[in-house]
Amino acid sequence: MLLFLRQCIVASFILLFTTTAFGAPSLKDYGLLPSTSMMEISPSGKKIAFRKSTADKDLLVVYSLSEKKTLLATDISEINPSYTYFISETKLVIVASQYRRIYGFKDTHNVSTAFTIDIKNQKIEQLLTPGHKIYKGQTGLGDIVSISQNRKYAYMPAYVGRSETDHSPNYSLVRVEIDKPKRLKVIEKGHDxxxxxxxxxxxxxxxxxxxxxxxxxxxxxxxxxxxxxxxxxxxxxxxxxxxxxxxxxxxxxxxxxxxxxxxxxxxxxxxxxxxxxxxxxxxxxxxxxxxxxxxxxxxxxxxxxxxFTPSYHFFDKKLDERIQNALQKFPEHSVWLTSHSNNWKHFITRVEGSNYAGDYILFDDKNKPSFLGTQRPNIKPGDINPIGTLTYKAADGLEIPTLLTIPKSKVGSLKNLPAVVLPHGGPASYDRIGFDWLAQSIASQGYLVVQPQFRGSEGFGASFNLAGNGEWGKKMQSDITDGVLYLTQKGIIDPKRVCIAGASYGGYAALAGGAFTPEIYQCVVSIAGVSDLPRMLKEEKSQHGKHHWAVSYWESNIANNELDKNALKEISPAFHAQNFTAPVLLMHGERDKIVSYKQSKVMRSALKKADKEVKLIKLEDENHHLIEGQSRLLVINKMIEFFNAHIGEKATRPAP
Structure with a gap:
């Protein structure tokens, strides 16, 4: 029924918010940023707002469901919007970020800011402006903790100095008049x-x-x-x-x-x-x-x-029953509740999985579903590579939940497949059933994608998460290796055609795979990966201060607080470049503030010194999260070229 709904939408809405796909999707179609995202519904349920991105435009659109017409389409291409929501029928908040210089500080910084947009007069106002009664040197100005009942004021935390020369400001609470943001008042001065x-x-x-x-x-x-x-x-x-x-x-x-x-x-x-x-x-x-x-x-x-798919419980019994009925329409899919009207008369879900590439579905109080749009109009249900789950045991008996993204052309015969192991970042995170653009892109080229949820992953209980403390390069890594061995023993993957790739911690895991189990992998891809752990901890202390809880977290997570420098080097891939036998592809955003670009430079230098095959690609104007569409396309194209060269059908492999 709901797949049919994708075809049953007002013609003007289709023309404005979708594109037409002809034939099979390209690699570009899988890797593109969502063309429709951030969909929100107004308090009355009569309007929706969303981000609409194309090759040459990036718009925030407000559309009237009752009048079936566009009320607003404003250009947001100069900022990087994170999310938006209605604060009334006529006003939206959009939280966005920009890389820019901050007066008195070195380099560029990712500065988040909250704006209001008036739908009627299309006026855009920035709520907090650094230097106007608040401290200039702050990057997070997008948080709103409350909106007044009369919708006149926004209450926002911000650093406020005691004077213009105060460089140790307190985190205070500021009341901002929404229509006239220059009128703001500190209502709580805060504390250190x-x-x-x-x-x-x-x-x-x-x-x-x-x-x-x-x-x-x-x-x-x-x-x-x-x-x-x-x-x-x-x-x-x-x-x-x-x-x-x-x-x-x-x-x-x-x-x-x-x-x-x-x-x-x-x-x-x-x-x-x-x-x-x-x-x-x-x-x-x-x-x-x-x-x-x-x-x-x-x-x-x-x-x-x-x-692997989210589930919910609501305190109101009738609402909980409505939500559960909605979820039952999408078994084995991730259904995300993205927005709701007042009193939950209407709510919007985003559905992802083996049959949905990010479809927005509107439910009313009669539980009637209506298709609003899709994140990826060029991806039809039959183009999605199906997602399966399995569990295997690590060497010490711990059960490791795993996602498999299966090339749709190989569903009928899961035998002797080329595979890409894709550990997640974090490491305190986990993969879910959904439209993973990287996994889908790789699987579309005929590679089985394996995503093991190694110990240290979240979502599987505290003991499973804490079991990863001190296990970087050790059991967290052997959990991944054990998955490759399990699938090899089952005859599902070809042990001579396995690569490992990942981003952030996943990039570290990929490099650790190449350094500590070189016999397993035929190629290694690291995107913004850590290679030198002593350097990483030094950078964290420099950025946050040695007493910051984030530093304590990393010291515990990486080494279980055993911070011997030589022990850290033992689990740092950059200090074991001589072990690599597989070629390595490194990609890293030049503006990455989470894992510095230097980490990839250090890895490249170590591999070159050891006379190993390595290439480093700098992602211009890119941060840690690959927010630019062109960066994503470059990354996936380079990855597929690399995989094809080393584990593809025409790859040259050494004789047994």
């Missing part, structure tokens, strides 16, 4: 360690959180007549809990933290009267609670559970 603020529906601050980087003390505070009162305090070297919202009565904060009994991330209520923590009955033995569904003021409606 302030991290977040929470408000009620009467424009009152009800709580703030603080974290002291030196003492590792995390606190929750509530206002009292003469300042602030601490209601909760705990020492934690690494932030292991998160306050994510409030209850509808604003008497409690919602906390996500690990449940010691189940080993899963769970949902707790913290009373704002005395800090007492009450467990909920929402936790599950088989899944983590990895997200809370909230409105713009962070009032919670329900939770999202982890898994």
């Amino acid at each position: 360690d302030s991290r977040d603020y929470f408000m009620d529906n009467k424009d009152r601050v009800i709580a703030q959180t603080r974290y002291d980087q030196k003492s590792n003390i995390y606190e929750v505070l509530v206002p009292e007549k003469k300042g602030w009162k601490v209601i909760y305090s705990q020492e934690m070297p690494i932030l292991s809990i998160s306050m994510v919202g409030s209850t509808p009565d604003f008497k409690s904060l919602i906390m996500l933290a690990d449940n010691s009994k189940t080993g899963r991330s769970d949902y707790y209520l913290m009373s704002l009267t005395d800090g007492e923590i009450t467990p909920s009955r929402l936790g599950r033995d088989d899944k983590d609670i990895e997200g809370v569904i909230t409105d713009v003021n962070r009032v919670a409606y329900g939770v999202r559970y982890s898994g």
